[in-house]
Amino acid sequence: MTISGIIGGILMLCGAAFLLLAGIGLVRMPDLFNRIQAGTKATTLGTLLTLAGAACLRPEWTLKLLLIGLFILLTNPISSQVLARAAHRTGTPKTAGTVDRLADDREERP
Amino acid sequence: MKKASAVALLFATLIIFWLLLNGSFAADIVIVGIVTAAVIAFLFRDGLAVFSEFKGTPRALLTALLYIPYFLKELVKSNLHIARVVLTPSLPLNPAIVKVRTRLKSRMGRLILANSITLTPGTLTVELDGEWLYIHWVTAEALDIDAATASIVAGFEKYLEVMYG
Numbered sequence: 001m002t003i004s005g006i007i008g009g010i011l012m013l014c015g016a017a018f019l020l021l022a023g024i025g026l027v028r029m030p031d032l033f034n035r036i037q038a039g040t041k042a043t044t045l046g047t048l049l050t051l052a053g054a055a056c057l058r059p060e061w062t063l064k065l066l067l068i069g070l071f072i073l074l075t076n077p078i079s080s081q082v083l084a085r086a087a088h089r090t091g092t093p094k095t096a097g098t099v100d101r102l103a104d105d106r107e108e109r110p
Numbered sequence: 111m112k113k114a115s116a117v118a119l120l121f122a123t124l125i126i127f128w129l130l131l132n133g134s135f136a137a138d139i140v141i142v143g144i145v146t147a148a149v150i151a152f153l154f155r156d157g158l159a160v161f162s163e164f165k166g167t168p169r170a171l172l173t174a175l176l177y178i179p180y181f182l183k184e185l186v187k188s189n190l191h192i193a194r195v196v197l198t199p200s201l202p203l204n205p206a207i208v209k210v211r212t213r214l215k216s217r218m219g220r221l222i223l224a225n226s227i228t229l230t231p232g233t234l235t236v237e238l239d240g241e242w243l244y245i246h247w248v249t250a251e252a253l254d255i256d257a258a259t260a261s262i263v264a265g266f267e268k269y270l271e272v273m274y275g
Contacts, residue, residue, distance in 0.1 A: 021192070021193045021196055028201060029203075030201075031205070033207075036234060037248050041189055044185065044229055063130040077235075078225065080234060081235045101208055101244060102207050
């Protein structure tokens with residue numbers, strides 16, 4: 001077992017842990033917006049760590065893995081934002097007590 | 111940024127992507143890449159805000175480099191924050207959709223700002239409306255516009271203002 005192999009393994013393990021946290025978050029969070037939050041952040045870092053681990057185990061893949069990571073960083077937040085916007089526009093229920101400035105503004109000028 | 115240098119930057123980016131994806135510097139691959147990248151750069155000569163709105167001064171480039179570690183730091187912080195919330199048995203949430211204002215004028219600057227906010231501690235951009243952003247906040251600390259702006263937007267804005275304005 002080489003040093004880079006050990007580092008790669010640790011990175012992948014951390015990535016898997018964050019992906020697990022994302023799963024737990026999806027189950028535990030009370031409404032759609034909070035679930036998206038748990039999903040987006042933890043999967044982004046989880047995937048990036050997994051890719052970094054793969055790069056340590058297979059150095060010849062590094063450049064391609066870097067590109068995959070870049071595309072994930074660019075596309076993941078956009079898809080979450082569009083999902084959240086669509087959910088808000090169709091009036092998805094929110095947890096009781098959520099202050100909602102966007103709904104307030106929509107009522108003022110429909 | 112001037113049109114010529116924006117096209118050159120697009121061309122260079124495409125070539126780098128092409129070479130990274132191929133992982134080879136063989137003559138035929140390089141030639142095909144150069145021709146394709148030149149055609150694409152020509153077709154999109156005034157279409158891509160990523161490059162045409164980038165200021166391109168040395169200070170902007172340096173800021174872009176500094177932005178990467180700052181962003182990664184925020185990403186890790188955001189994950190630990192969400193992990194702590196998710197793993198606490200009582201689930202300490204205080205969700206709210208707050209309204210914040212950005213000083214950024216360019217479309218690209220606003221896009222990167224919205225994306226960065228989505229990936230950082232407990233915040234998710236729900237809607238953009240001109241200079242106003244509506245942000246879902248898992249553990250809202252402030253509800254009025256100025257305080258929320260200072261807390262969510264100011265950190266990134268400092269960098270993006272230099273890069274895109």
